[in-house]
Amino acid sequence: MYHSIQVFTFLSAFVFLIGCKEEKKTAPTSEETSQKIKKEVSPQDTTVIKEKPQGIDTPDGMVWIPGAIIEQGAVPQDKMAMEHEKPAHKVAIDGFFMDITEVTNAEFKKFVDETGYKTVAEREIDWEEMKKQLPEGTPKPHDSIMQPGSLTFKKAKTSVPNLYDFSQWWQWQIGANWKHPDGPESSLIGKENEPVVHIAYEDALAYCEWAGRRLPTEAEWERAAQGNQSESVYFWGDDASGLSKKANTWEGEFPVTNTEADGFDKRAPVKSYPPNDFGLYDMAGNVWEWTNDWYNTDYYTEVAARNTILKNPKGAESPFNARDPYAKEKVMKGGSFLCNASYCASYRISARMATSLDSSLEHLGFRTVASADMVENSKR
Template structure:
């Protein structure tokens, strides 16, 4: 029977059924497939106000004995400041033996002081397993974007169109990527899941901090060809799962995907130090 994580660190926001405009007029990156803008209708659902934390994931592991993909593989990808100095795309990632959700920096690291930070080094499969245990599921890409927009129509960010570089509105790379991170927003890596102001729906860190897994398979143009405009889902098969929200490594000079319409993808067994997730739920039953 599904268990629930402690209520004091796990809040669910109920979103009513509604219509919104998803996507953007053009993509951040050529093959991202943000376009076209399309009007969709979603049924009501619940969604966690924050990304899943290390404390919550530990509770899940202790309750189920779940062994994550990274632990099975014996390694995961960790940001490598030394490799970043090579100034080559992807050189800032290092395969680190022993890196996992409970040792995010590799051997010798732990979660001390990171209990309220988002869990990372979790694959899509790990996220699905946690969501089922918690009595929920991963949100579809449309549900994620509807939640992320917070009721604002076609705005770039959860707070509107104001640049995140003008004020510290989210946790992204500050400085010159990938050589220098000034941590001007207060965080050189991940931050607590409830850091920064929530959007109008009360949801925190919908952009920046960590990418978030969704339920959908990624496609460059499936959504543009599909005529489904009510509770749409991705294609039935694919190579990667849709990621939304960007991360603390995003910077306008390289990856400006810290916008609500932005999207990326990763293989469902991929694990890195900048991918996490939040859980969606069936709508809460109400009595007339």
């Protein structure tokens, strides 16, 4: 129900709800989640599938990612790396197929046209369901507020001294959704080849089911982003000086002025920048991408402490965010057009952020993957 709670979070009349917690609930502790992580059995076999199996054709719009043993997490020379990207740890990953680009508006429209699917951001808000997630006695807001919508970006008029207060550049907009990515008055005209956004986790899963695909694990995503640059900060190496020619990010003073040195103020059509070694586009910048892993603050530390190589890891068994123990979040990767060196520099390979299951924002989309057996079974 986080999507619904966002209605309150970004309206001043209900700001007090941000810090409210239900007394009956007990937040999971770091120690409890750590114990769950430790239960995962570390496999001894680290042999991986490197080459695409014979007799299996690469699906249209996808590319084969060779299996490998990689270091997942921040490289030593990355001065921008955040603590939750450390420590780096070895993982063994079987080869898989991955979308060359993020799912576009045109591709998502085909899915909606064939299925009639309605995204989370388009659905009416159910007050009876919503109030179960709020403190007892919370009054129902006016019907004019209880309308479906999503979060859109707004530039600040002056310099922002506190870059940790994201409410300064995000606003809740009724009527914002994948069809209206920049707000209710916007449309998809001319944006058919831009990545679809305002996609909640369940929306991405629904598309995957329709397409016979799945979301990547964080380890798979990072393997794909690395290409042949397994020891580099960025998919092209360690030099950030040519960023404007490599990715769609925020250049200028965030969130006040975007110089558009990369050619775009917001989202760019897919394939607007050079691909990485594997032929994948926008593995840095443009829009964040969902993965299937739970976000757990302690996961990297616990995995590294095992001193072994995990094979095809699927992330933490359960979610845990030290800043908000009640949150249930997934890991998103890749950064977006809002990433700036002064804020997060999340166009780095190891960059990772947490986002709630029902979050939908104008800089969050996804791409799909498929294992060899999924492709083989789809032919039967």
